[in-house]
Amino acid sequence: MSRKRHAVADFARYLRTETVGGMVLLGATAVALVLANSPLNDAYTAVRDFHIGPSSLGLRLSVGDWAKDGLLAIFFFVAGLELKRELVIGELNNLKAATLPVVAAIGGMVVPAVIALGVGWGEPGIERAWAIPVATDIAFALGVLAITASGLPSSLRVFLLSLAVVDDLGAILLIAVLFTAKFNLLAALAAVALMALYAYLQRKRVTTPWLYVPIAVGTWIAVHAAGIHATIAGVALALLTRVRKDHYEQHAPALRLEHRLQPWSAGVAVPVFALFAAGVPVSGDVLGTLFEDKIALGIILGLVVGKLVGIVGASALAVLFRAAVWPSGAGPRDIVAVAMLGGVGFTVSLLISDLALDGQAAEQAKAAVLLASMAASLLAAALLVRRSRVHQRADEDA
Template identity: 50%
Template structure:
């Protein structure tokens, strides 16, 4: 009797070409380059003579109206596809909290506090700049969000030799930052919060949690439950990507018994990262970055508006001051500790990198000012400009730090070779 063999695109027995592609997509540097290329393509197309075609594509709607799921292509990208990225990020973050560096509460408290500081200070800066402009006051929360996808992509491209603790710090900060921003949306920018769908989220989420805790891996059982969780979250009015984080947090990290192989969180992350890196995040970036400047005159006009100035200052200066100050205060006056692998100049570079704000910032701008308004157009330009400035400054700072860590790595490698340490053992020691 022949045993039936089923294959999965990313399984061990799948086609060699697909496996090689998946392995390449699991490299953060490759994923960062793909996403940044997609963002540049969207930006160029949105400001080209063919911009109407881009807007038509982004605004094309499809889905089931009765389930509140008739969305535009752009909305499907930011609310739907990006939930896959947040699921993978949730898996990785939970592994850090349970089995990684952040399992120590004293270390976890530092990036969490940094996220709070990175929300409060940009909001205050925006409010101060717009004190005399009551029409612009509603946009105080626009510069509070850090875009986790873009920030991690930039870090992956520029920081091959930077310590892994820096990425963990940024991942924690960005996830907490986004969760705070989503709470702000629910409290201040949600006209209709549907309680019933929000409560119904708990049903498929609880079933999903029970199954994964029992180490169930069957996609035909878990995917429908994940889809229902996302659908109810979207219908409730809360940003739907929160469902991805909650589902990621539900997956167990620790193996049930020794010798069972990778934990379920690691297994899911390995399977889903290629889809996140190769499809979900680039498609999102392509549509999120498509901000039309309105020509040179429109750009100059926007730069003189207090909405633009407040957002740019909030993203660049506010994030730098808020994240750095909160990190220093917590590390100085509490028992919380900054990771020993990080220097304060690393924190400064990371704080500037936190000023990259795309997805939630653009969403808050639309909710605050209304699509099509002059303030919203200024907000879009400001988010793009502020994020670009933050990325450039962070690149300058962190590239310099990357060269320092590369020299340290090369010196340790030479010392290990001189002492005759075997290559395999040498790698373990250096890492």
């Protein structure tokens, strides 16, 4: 029994290694693409679209939706815990350091939207499709960074995490404004009340999971019922979690939760999400007309070019006007390499594609997101490896 516990502990420790988590994520993505573009596509689609859950609570969702809205909330909770720690006691504790990723995220949303709108102007559906390239996929971007940038300062990871969280929150806000057919005020008030209870229990130093787990589940259900993207519940609860430890504690609640949930996030939540989200059929017909479709072309340019220009441009202006500072140990060239990862739209971009467009137009938009995300990943990987080697050589010479 002891040997089994040791094996489980070792496996969990293995999953906490970001490089391993990134490889598992990319592996799940590859499997999804193979399944969606093979004779197994019908079986894959049937599993993804199979509905399960209690209808009485409005939770009769497809397996794909459970992965996207449910499992991904765990990842957002873990990412939110790390962000909260960095804001309170870490790299972002300084106002100017915290300002940079926020400004960069805004630039990384505005420029891609303008490009997509400009390129696709006059096309049917562009009035909502312009929002497709505004999002950065946190999980995929961090996965690529973990695999390719071992020699870079840790401050760059914090910068990317913060930027991606702000970016995704902005994209979720756009979804709420553009695509929410109805807003349930009572459910939203219930979610706020549960969050307030969570914060109160944190303040009173209550630690039992018998209270926190039902509150977390109830908050998720309430946010979902309100018509808001349910993963925001994970971020909200994480930001309400205490990150400073008391004198009698070995670790603060945020660090304990992060340690316990990270293996589940990296080993289950994110790979399963990727398995069902990345299965985009890429037929010859879709690829053949991709660059003739103005909306698809706007999406590609928005993600690959717009994200880079927006993030780097906004960051440079913020530093130039002394509203922000570069991440510690990093400079403009490092930001260019990390900014390229902003073009990995994927999760939320695919979601907005489904919401904004129908039929063949939606398929082309999703193919454009996939192609742009792959291009951005490869370009970013090349830049990150190069910058990582530069930093490693500098460390060796020092």
